[in-house]
């Protein structure tokens with residue numbers, strides 16, 4: 001069925017209603033860059049209309065191992081239902097036999113049969129649940145694992161555009177919906193249709209004329225269900241997207257709780273949360289209204305049919321063309337068909353919910369993993385950390401063709417880092433320094449030119465090998481809610497405690513010794529139980545623990561106080577000796593860690609040289625650097641030489657500028 005509301009599948013819209021107001025032109029331009037990478041544009045709505053059956057068919061590869069158990073579960077449920085359908089026939093046997101003949105001894109066998117049928121039905125339902133529960137849970141777990149693994153492999157560009165809440169709701173609530181469908185709705189859809197068919201055959205055999213009245217019910221039921229599916233599927237999709245939006249808001253407000261409190265904005269966010277929650281409630285209420293109309297009609301139809309059958313049946317008994325026992329059996333059987341028919345509305349709702357959930361799941365799973373290892377990775381002849389940027393061009397996927405924004409952040413960067421050399425990258429805010437660092441270990445791939453490590457294009461290297469050789473420390477240190485040791489070991493899982501301690505020493509993270517359980521101390525989510533400087537130092541330890549041949553640091557010391565920064569720098573110098581390092585720097589003190597400086601401007605390397613050379617030859621270079629009260633002089637001394645005047649100039653530059661440009 002076509003999904004008509006284009007905004008419904010938008011995973012990133014704050015509210016579904018907002019999506020409707022989005023200008024088309026902007027949406028199309030935004031989509032262009034993303035689709036180039038195969039990333040579905042979060043603003044573009046569903047990709048092609050799909051019927052529920054087509055959506056659910058895509059679950060087959062995951063559900064296949066569970067199908068035998070689900071099939072047995074269905075067979076068990078059908079046998080249980082046949083037991084229940086046999087009840088009225090046993091009663092017919094009693095009425096038309098022992099009761100009509102006034103033969104009480106003849107009641108024994110029918111009574112035994114009735115007890116056996118009841119016990120059999122109950123036992124079989126128990127077996128059915130056992131058979132269905134485990135495999136459907138396994139399907140859910142398998143799909144969740146696949147989603148998680150896929151999310152890990154997807155390029156960073158994908159994560160730039162998909163809000164965490166949308167991914168969370170897919171991984172949790174959508175997969176539970178699919179499990180409920182497989183373990184219950186699917187089984188009962190089959191069982192109920194089978195029950196209806198078997199029941200109608202029994203009814204026709206009891207009285208073909210009365211049976212036809214009940215069989216005719218199928219026509220309005222099918223028409224009703226088809227009409228209802230179209231509307232309900234749109235609502236199901238909208239509600240699931242709204243759950244995702246809501247999860248995003250909760251996630252952001254929890255992570256940003258300090259900012260919200262500090263600016264007194266909790267109430268504002270609370271209001272927007274309430275608006276989203278109301279939107280979800282309204283959708284759920286509309287869903288409930290649609291279901292209630294369907295359900296009421298579905299319940300009314302059999303009642304009307306039973307009324308007609310009763311009138312005709314009494315007439316036939318009066319005429320002597322039907323026995324009383326047969327009429328009772330007919331009614332008993334027809335009544336047994338009520339639940340299979342009545343439950344149809346609810347089962348269809350679960351089915352449509354599952355179809356929408358499957359669509360949402362595959363929207364993510366269909367995104368191609370564009371940053372991958374080559375089929376035949378090249379093994380570099382030498383592994384010394386010789387890094388080159390050769391005419392490197394790069395544009396963020398969503399920035400392509402956007403009015404007012406250059407498509408490319410980097411427009412032909414040429415830079416060479418000799419083994420063991422450290423180069424600081426300096427440039428104005430937004431000049432692409434972070435983008436440049438992200439290309440080395442392929443967080444993004446270049447859009448032109450090449451990044452070459454030890455003579456091999458990084459795209460031709462084994463990805464895991466590349467990432468084990470290139471370590472990164474970002475300005476924003478992300479730590480996980482795990483122990484200090486586990487956080488540091490992320491940089492090199494095989495490192496032993498001595499190596500972890502060495503890395504902590506280099507990063508001057510000796511505060512770890514004072515934590516209650518040392519290396520085993522668990523740090524809070526995102527390392528929030530630590531200060532900013534402490535988190536940066538742990539992130540730095542994580543970067544240096546594996547003694548990488550290339551170290552990429554994006555302003556990794558920005559949160560440190562002057563004193564600690566000086567100590568970390570001193571320790572870092574010993575690490576940088578022999579390690580190729582690319583260091584994004586905003587401060588003169590960080591620049592002085594490096595052997596050379598590359599000035600990034602207009603998407604290119606505008607100048608390369610020592611700090612002193614650039615200060616002397618490039619106007620405005622000093623203004624790009626902030627410095628501290630010590631000026632650069634102390635550091636230049638530490639580097640032992642010609643930089644003495646440079647530090648003073650860097651300090652002067654910052655003095656004019658008031659800090660970072």
Ligand SMILES: Nc1ncnc2c1ncn2[C@@H]1O[C@H](COP(=O)(O)OP(=O)(O)OP(=O)(O)O)[C@@H](O)[C@H]1O
Pocket residue numbers: 160396397398399409427428429430431432433434435436
């Ligand atoms: N994920 C992204 N998607 C689209 N555009 C981005 C993304 N990240 C950064 N940009 C844009 O790309 C440009 C370069 O960003 P980048 O972060 O590389 O600059 P930078 O030189 O490191 O800046 P700063 O010194 O402020 O850290 C900026 O205009 C920025 O707005």
